[in-house]
Amino acid sequence: MSASKNRHAYWQASPLTLVLLAFLVFPIIVIGIVSFWNYNSYSLIPDFIFDNYAYLLTSPVTLKAYINTFQFAFLAWFFTLAIGFTVAYFLAFHIHSVKAQTICFLICTVPFFTSNIIRMISWIPLLGRNGLVNSSLLSAGIIDQPLTFLLYSDFAVVLAYVHLYSLFMVVPIFNSMMRIDRSLVEAAVDAGANAFQVLRDVIVPLSKSGIIVGSIFVMTLVMGDFVTVKIMGGGITANVGMMIYNEISLLQYPAAAAGAVVLLATVLMMLVILFRLVDIRKEL
């Protein structure tokens, strides 16, 4: 029987396999090939040149974009982790009724199912020049000129990342905290640990895998992002995604492809390091 069951596995896995081959593997191969091509204003010219890479890897614009991207990734990671951990800790250890826990958890996850673009736009009436924050600060006499860094700035980009991606930290950290055996916490308390020691020596180490899964999500989302920078960034700061997006807009596909290959390599290197720290299949 098990032999016949195994045979079923192949056709059952085939729709997923075919979709991934057609829309993930082949496209990435095409990007790899096109990144060595030449181009002019009108068309792509099949070739095998390294000019796209040479230009990319020696340009100071690239370096600046990567520095910006890493900065965004670090800041977004830091704030989402701080917020996500605190929220998950509250839900897992301070709310004891399962029903209340479920409701609070749902409240945290619902925004994930709504449009990211709308969630970014929705900061305009709050942070804009005439927005709620500026007008309240002005009328309270704290400032006498509207603050301009609130919207269309690096600040706005990081704020949007934290707003959009915090739940990618909350969910996996909450998940791993719920698996912590409560008797371990009691044992620590009985042995004389204070609340902070319990947190540092029991809860944080045991939620490590959730923290890493969350970090993988936030880091990769921010590294590959261009939409947030485009909408919230005001056109001054460029990250790697924006660089590729601009090249696509100018129809410089081989340049964009080379940029994409380097971005992919960077993200993969980060992932190799992070995946060393966690076995993702055990976390589900």
Add this chain to the structure above:
Amino acid sequence: MKRSFSFYALAAFFGLFVLFLYGPTLTIAILSFQGPDGGLTFPMRGVSLHWFGQLFQAQAVGNFGAALRRSLLLGLAVMICTVVFSLLAGLAFRKRFKGSSVLFYLTLASLIIPSILISLGIGLMFDRLAWTPAWFSSGFGSHLTWTLPFGLLIMFAVFNRFDASYEMASADLGASHWQTFRYILLPLLAPSLLGVALFGFTLSYDEFARTLMTSGSFNTLPLELFAMTTNVTSPVLYALGTLTTVISLSAIGLILLVMRLAQRRPKATSES
């Protein structure tokens, strides 16, 4: 039970977090009811449905109705395929098969690869094959690369907690593979499959980055919205935002409702 100080501090933090999550969306929901003379920020100049009416006039926002229809259709198609393909793949992964770990890592890659690569790659692939990209072909495929990983991960989570003795009992009683699947597995999995459906629909309905170069000459709703962010400076933007958020929330509500009903049914039959 006496609550500690840290409970109240953390509860306050959680409250602020919820405000942070929902406050901005609520703000634009309120502002979308601006009077006809109102602007993008407070104060409200009267209350009206003016901007919602504007949505349906082609000159204000392009052809919003057609974009909405495309996004809904695409969302439904992606939802159905996500449920079926994830369920099948989930079943496959319960057994050993050659290449299973490659397929698993490929699925993860599909999730965490920067979306702009998917967009660029599929766009270039269609261009090189001289195929015309369209929202229902290239766009459809690019959305599946985003929804299927979520579907498969949910199936993993479900099967990790699944008690296989139900199936063994069914097989012992002489049920065929199909009968076991149809009468045992499917009812038990129904609530999780509804969860997969929710991911499939809403993620596709809101997807922007992977649609950018794959939708062909007709925009889906998020692309239309993105175009509006650069050239529309009236509350009609908020009206559209409010409307699509309401659609997403209705999808969530509907699926949660069906999920409750689906969970209640087996209980009712066992009692009767």
